[in-house]
Amino acid sequence: MLVLLKNRTLYMKKADINFSEPLNCPVRNILDRIGDKWSLLILLVLEQEDVLRFNEIHQSIGDISQKMLSVSLKNLEADGLVNRKVYPQIPPKVEYKLTDLGKSLIPFVNALSDWSKQHMDTILRNRTAYKKKL
């Protein structure tokens, strides 16, 4: 049986896993970084506009709080997906743009977007039918 423990992807029983050996589960690894509510959305708007300031991202996404934008950008920057450039001015000016690594994730977002365009009708119909059954 496939076992997807926190940092492992192994075809073995839980009992047989050597916990001291630090293998990694690749799916977990990305999901830990971009599998949240805002990261992919931020990458997407940055890709569209090339360079954006904090408030511009904030307005583009519309319903992200400043706090979460700040936290999310910091994580994306720490992972090297987004570049942060500060201009020493007052009032401050900070520009964000994708790194090459960040850009390399965009095709996935677009592919997911296409999938969504194709299948969202079906999903919404499924969900309506499901609710009726309850």
Add this chain to the structure above:
Amino acid sequence: MLVLLKNRTLYMKKADINFSEPLNCPVRNILDRIGDKWSLLILLVLEQEDVLRFNEIHQSIGDISQKMLSVSLKNLEADGLVNRKVYPQIPPKVEYKLTDLGKSLIPFVNALSDWSKQHMDTILRNRTAYKKKL
């Protein structure tokens, strides 16, 4: 400027959006469904094993709580990504498997997994370097 409001993807300023017209933002639409902590992981283990019972999924993932597994499966079922088959026995037996719609999402997960295998070293190095700078 690209605006990614809750249910919209529009190249226009926020002020110019007609809020009464119900357009949809495809990226938001999928993220609302699979952009959480567990959904993709559940789809992945189901794909590997074809059919699994509740406790088998639970053990495969390892650190999901029963509560969240229950909630997540219900959502995946409602959206038509997972099929749920109940055998009227005691003790109960319930089998889960992917629908065709659910299966069609697997290539994205695998692609992300490949990306992760390729780039996770870089990301971890980036993060280490970032921490040092602080």
Add this chain to the structure above:
DNA sequence: ACTTTGACTTACCAAAAGTAAGTAAATATA
């Protein structure tokens, strides 16, 4: 002297997720 500007941070509150215990009904065991 007071307001505005931009990129945040902080304190406080609400929502989501984790933990542990409980439920149901039949069969197996003591």
Add this chain to the structure above:
DNA sequence: TATATTTACTTACTTTTGGTAAGTCAAAGT
């Protein structure tokens, strides 16, 4: 006869995460 076991959950409670609103900093404009 009483108790334990089995499976797929649910419920009550706690912790963590996320959202809201207000505050900060320093200079330039009114």
